[in-house]
Amino acid sequence: MRFTGKTVLVTGAGRGIGAAVARAFGAEGAMVYVCGVHEDGCREVAAALGAAGGEARILLFDVADEPGWIEALRRVESERGRLDVLVNNAGMNVRLPLEEYPVEDFDRVMAVNVRGVFLGMKHAIPLMRRGGGGAIVNVSSVAGLVGHRYTSIPYIAAKGAVTTMTKGVAVQYASHGIRVNSVHPSTVETALVAEVLRDPEKRAQRLGEVPLGRMATVEDVAQAVLYLASSDAAFITGVSLPVDGGLTAY
Secondary structure: OOOOOEEEEEOOOOOOOHHHHHHHEEEEEEEEEEEOOOHHHHHHHHHHHHOOOEEEEEEOOOOOOOHHHHHHHHHHHHOOOOOOOOEEEEEEOOOOOOOHOHHHHHHHHHHHHHHHHHHHHHHHHHHHHHHOEEEEEEEOOOOHOOOOOOHHHHHHHHHHHHHHHHHHHHHHHHOOOOEEEEEOOOOEOOOHHHHHHOOOHHHHHHHHOOOOOEEHHHHHHHHHHHHHHHHHHOOOOOOOOEEEHHHHHH
16 A cells, blocks of 8 residues: 555546556555546546545546646645646557648647646646655656657657656756656557557567567556556656566567
8 A cells, every 4th residue: 555645646547558557546545636538437437446445536637738737736736735646647649651640630649748748747746846745657658769660750759758858857856856757668458559459460560579478458557657656666766667578678
């Protein structure tokens, strides 16, 4: 129960990795703010946390929207008085070749994946500082570490920005007791990915690049996030942690 009494905010928590992260924090005693734009999913996750004996509240907003962040953090401070952990998980991808990519889709990918992380840190850090410190975990991707062959270029660019932004904030806010790290999953078995990988050839391609020979699970990623947010990682900041079955070890 590493997070008993702690306040945690997870974005993109209505499904996939974010839902698993929210459940994992709840299982270890945290009060979890389940955040996202998918209301039904967020309510389902929050209800499951409550049924398991945990405590969860819902915040519905678009991470690319600054007023949404301002109101969300105002509510957290009003209700809890502090924020101990922020997990910037919300993200999106549009899977098209570079030469076919609409600029409008590029802008939206950047808005959610980069501006959303920037805004989350911008508005969470003052609240964390008033509480004496905290931990931020940004969900990037192996595409934020290498030129991944199966990933769209705008997504690679966005996740690369998350990687370096994480390091910059870690260095600049270490003296405030705020640790900032990122996790970098390879292909994760989620409902959205399942649609793409129904093609046996595509699934074989993804499995072939992972030395451990399987896809990541949402629980694999969630446990990495919890580790980096916990006191077990008290002397770790500015780290890019692959959760990739060895993909980036090639």
